[in-house]
Amino acid sequence: MEEFFDIVVVGAGLAGITGAYRIQTMLSGKRFIILEARERIGGTWDLFKYPGIRSDSDLTTYGFPFAPWTHERQIASGDEIALYIRDTAKTCGLEDKIRLNHRVLAADWSSEGKRWKLTVSINGIETIVYTNFVLWGSGYYDQRQALNPTIPGIEHFEGVIAHPQFWPDSLDYSNKRVVVIGSGATAITLLPAMSKTASHVTMLQRSPSYVLAIPTIAPEDRIFRSYLPGWVSSRLIRWKYLLLPRLTMELCKYFPKVVRSGMRRITTSLLPLHIPHDPHFEPRYNMGEQRICLAPDGDFFKCLHSERASIVTDTIKTVTESGIELNSGQRLPADVIVPATGLRIQLFGGAEIKLDGQAIKINEKYAWNGTMLQDIPNASLLIGYTSTAWTLGADIMAQLVIKVMIEMEERGAKTITPRLDPKMGVKPSRLLDIDATYVKVAVGSTPMAGDRGPWRRRAGYYEDCLKVRFGNLTQGLVFE
Missing domain, CATH: 3.50.50.60 (FAD/NAD(P)-binding domain)
Structure with a gap:
């Protein structure tokens, strides 16, 4: 018809x-x-x-x-x-x-x-x-169809490969060793979420991204809602969220070194002592040139303080039956590999x-x-x-x-x-x-x-x- x-x-x-x-x-x-x-x-x-x-x-x-x-x-x-x-x-x-x-x-x-x-x-x-x-x-x-970059030796892996876009409903990763490949928003989300139940989660990144900790509920939003009529508070909050990102991008554009230095200080203050800022949080680009990853209430940084999560900056030499060998010589054992490498x-x-x-x-x-x-x-x-x-x-x-x-x-x-x-x-x-x-x-x-x-x-x-x-x-x- x-x-x-x-x-x-x-x-x-x-x-x-x-x-x-x-x-x-x-x-x-x-x-x-x-x-x-x-x-x-x-x-x-x-x-x-x-x-x-x-x-x-x-x-x-x-x-x-x-x-x-x-x-x-x-x-x-x-x-x-x-x-x-x-x-x-x-x-x-x-x-x-x-x-x-x-x-x-x-x-x-x-x-x-x-x-x-x-x-x-x-x-x-x-x-x-x-x-x-x-x-x-x-x-x-x-x-x-997901974006599947070439990962040498991935066909030899005997564990589970779980792509974020097609997550298997039956996957039980509790007490399993997980390696998340990537440094974008998906990887930043997966690390704190999976580390709650997995035995260990490693975020393996080729190059870092900027990660910004933000409050899930902004204090000023709560004040606006508590003391102002709904139609006023909603407009103020909307304008705040319209203006702040633009202001941030303009600062990144005109004062890249100042912003980069500020981000370095903020990020370092949130990291555990055993994880250095360099090379894990020193991107190759200036802030604003790629999308900034958000960590609600700093959940990404908090999980790095536990023994269940870690971050590695390196490149893959090959994937074996039981893990990933890196070009530095380090080996990451894995039961589950998550290629969070984009769309x-x-x-x-x-x-x-x-x-x-x-x-x-x-x-x-x-x-x-x-x-x-x-x-x-x-x-x-x-x-x-x-x-x-x-x-x-x-x-x-x-x-x-x-x-x-x-x-x-x-x-x-x-x-x-x-x-x-x-x-x-x-x-x-x-x-x-x-x-x-x-x-x-x-x-x-x-x-x-x-x-x-x-x-x-x-x-x-x-x-x-x-x-x-x-x-x-x-x-x-x-x-x-």
């Missing part, structure tokens, strides 16, 4: 629910649905089940701006966030719009019909959905994108304002920020695209297509604004950002807000 909709939103995680809400409130009367590939909504927070999974941003900014997070704790567990997303979808009247187990396999734009033909798999049975516009809120990583980036939920039956090469296209792609009509990627709260970016991009759709209707046009003027001399750069390994690996499969005009990489939330409210949103677009 074939169906037709004005707009189709792909994905029912944070980005998809955000986009659907903005359609419902800014484009009332449009017929739309949300197609979710999994059997439940929630995206990342329904998929990931590894020990201790939690947010790595405050929920005031990571949550929906139209459904504020009301709990005191700003760092929430994965289950709490998944429940929050489900409750928001229900409260906002979006539940009936969501179709679960609907995976979009391909999207083919017809220039003649001026619409998208979506091939959708419903529990293995294919059907066709037509739509004028597609909002892709399916995230930026592959939910079915495999994938856009459009893995769907094949075609124009009039011809597959397009995403890596050859520039991103218009970080959300629409060069030469691709009536389609938007709702990608959030990678260095600050994801949802802030997804929400402001949804508002931008919907404003452009309203402009399209006012002009009596049926299509919006970003077109790059060759005379501009745009030079390419990476679309995502962090220098992480998994981002570098994905350069050949992601769109490009430019160095000027609407093709420039997004600078941040405040700049995006100004652009959406006061900027020229038609530059680089062709309305037909």
Whole structure:
């Protein structure tokens, strides 16, 4: 059976629910649905089940701006966030719009019909959905395949290999020796969580990250809530969490040595005497150049004071049947190895994108304002920020695209297509604004950002807000 909709939103995680809400409130009367590939909504927070999974941003900014997070704790567990997303979808009247187990396999734009033909798999049975516009809120990583870096000798390991993205429900690691490979947010989360029951957990990192201890409940937030009306305190708290990260990033940018020195003093004060700051907490880059890892209430540092957790900075020579041999000659015995080495980036939920039956090469296209792609009509990627709260970016991009759709209707046009003027001399750069390994690996499969005009990489939330409210949103677009 074939169906037709004005707009189709792909994905029912944070980005998809955000986009659907903005359609419902800014484009009332449009017929739309949300197609979710999994059997439940929630995206990342329904998929990931590894020990201790939690947010790595405050929920005031990571949550929906139209459904504020009301709990005191700003760092929430994965289950709490998944429940929050489900409750928001229900409260906002979006539940009936969501179709679960609907995976979009391909999207083919017809220039003649001026619409998208979506091939959708419903529990293995294919059907066709037509739509004028597609909002892709399916995230930026592959939910079915993890990033698997080359680890020499890993095939010889006789213990359990547990990838965080596909954590085995039956895994019992109590009294087991665990090695977590990685130094990002996932590894920083796993070490304190697993060391509670494992006999020993070692975090093996090739190079360190910056780890910042933060309170789960900020004292000033509690004061605001105790002495001010709810509508005042909620706004103050939100502005605090909007301004502080930006202020931190600006300090990192203009005073890198001062910030680095300050972080060194703070980190050293939290470490046990037997763990030196160098080389374990001396990153090769300045603070702010990659995402900062958070340790709620300093849990990461606290576990290092116990005999159950340790950190090693080295490179792997080979994996043996019972552990890992390092290039320094040290050997790490292991019953469980956890490769927390990042995600495999994938856009459009893995769907094949075609124009009039011809597959397009995403890596050859520039991103218009970080959300629409060069030469691709009536389609938007709702990608959030990678260095600050994801949802802030997804929400402001949804508002931008919907404003452009309203402009399209006012002009009596049926299509919006970003077109790059060759005379501009745009030079390419990476679309995502962090220098992480998994981002570098994905350069050949992601769109490009430019160095000027609407093709420039997004600078941040405040700049995006100004652009959406006061900027020229038609530059680089062709309305037909």
